[in-house]
Amino acid sequence: MIRKFSLLAATTFVSAMSFAQQKGDPKDTEVWEPVPKVVTTGAIFSDAPSDAVVLFDGKNLDNWVTVKDGSPAQWTVADGALTVNKNSGNIQTKQSFTDYQLHIEWKIPSNITGEGQARGNSGIFLASTGGGDAGYELQVLDCYNNKTYVNGQTGSIYKQAIPLANACKKPGEWQTYDVVWNAPRFNEDGTVKTPAHVTVFHNGVLLQNNYELKGETLYIGKPSYHKHGPCPIKLQAHGDKSEPISFRNIWVRPL
Numbered sequence: 240m241i242r243k244f245s246l247l248a249a250t251t252f253v254s255a256m257s258f259a260q261q262k263g264d265p266k267d268t269e270v271w272e273p274v275p276k277v278v279t280t281g282a283i284f285s286d287a288p289s290d291a292v293v294l295f296d297g298k299n300l301d302n303w304v305t306v307k308d309g310s311p312a313q314w315t316v317a318d319g320a321l322t323v324n325k326n327s328g329n330i331q332t333k334q335s336f337t338d339y340q341l342h343i344e345w346k347i348p349s350n351i352t353g354e355g356q357a358r359g360n361s362g363i364f365l366a367s368t369g370g371g372d373a374g375y376e377l378q379v380l381d382c383y384n385n386k387t388y389v390n391g392q393t394g395s396i397y398k399q400a401i402p403l404a405n406a407c408k409k410p411g412e413w414q415t416y417d418v419v420w421n422a423p424r425f426n427e428d429g430t431v432k433t434p435a436h437v438t439v440f441h442n443g444v445l446l447q448n449n450y451e452l453k454g455e456t457l458y459i460g461k462p463s464y465h466k467h468g469p470c471p472i473k474l475q476a477h478g479d480k481s482e483p484i485s486f487r488n489i490w491v492r493p494l
Contacts, residue, residue: 297316300312306330313326329371340419345415352482364472366435393407431464
C-alpha cells in the first residue's frame with residue numbers, strides 16, 4: 240500500500256513539474272474568431288434547426304419536381320407525409336446542393352409484402368446527376384427480418400458500402416436517416432480531385448462512417464465518377480410490386 244501511494248505521489252509530482260516547466264502565455268493558443276453562428280434547435284431532435292432549408296413540411300411539394308420532365312411533383316401528400324406515386328416516377332428538389340446535413344424520415348407500409356429487394360424498395364439519391372437513377376444512392380428498404388445482399392440492404396450506399404449495422408424498425412413505424420454529405424470535387428479535365436464522403440445514422444445508429452465513395456451508383460458494373468457540380472436531392476419511385484413507402488419531415492442544412 241505504501242509503495243502504491245509513493246508511486247502515485249511521484250506521478251503527480253512529475254505531472255505538476257511538467258506543467259510548471261511549460262513556458263509562455265496560455266492565451267497565445269486561445270482562438271476567439273471566427274465565432275460559430277448561433278443555431279436554434281428544434282423542440283425535438285427531428286425538428287428543423289433555424290438555418291435549415293425545409294424541403295417538405297407535410298403540406299405540399301412546392302420544393303420538388305418530377306425528374307423525367309421537370310413538371311410539378313405528383314406524389315401523394317396526406318396526413319403530413321408524402322407517398323411514392325410509381326406512375327409519376329422519381330422526384331427531386333428544385334434547389335441544388337453541394338455539401339450538406341440532411342434529415343429525412345420514412346416509413347415502410349405495415350401491410351408490406353414481397354421479399355428481398357422487392358419489399359419497400361426506394362432510395363435517396365444524395366446527389367442526382369441526371370435523369371432516372373443517375374447519382375449516388377442511399378438505399379431505403381425493409382430489412383426487418385428480410386434477407387438480401389448486404390451491399391443492397393437498408394443504409395447501404397447501393398452496391399458499394401455495406402452498412403455497419405441493421406437498425407430497421409418494424410414496417411408501419413417511422414424511421415429516420417441523418418446524413419452528412421460531402422460532394423466530390425473535380426479537376427478541370429474531369430478527373431477526381433476529392434472523392435465524395437458520407438456519414439449516415441439510421442434511427443440514431445451509425446451505419447456509414449465517413450465512407451469514401453468509389454463513384455456514382457450503378458445497378459450493373461462498378462461505380463465510377465463523372466464531372467458534375469451542385470446537384471438536387473432525389474427520391475426514388477422504385478418499380479417493384481410492393482406497397483409504396485412514405486416520407487416526412489425533410490430538411491437540409493447546406494455546409
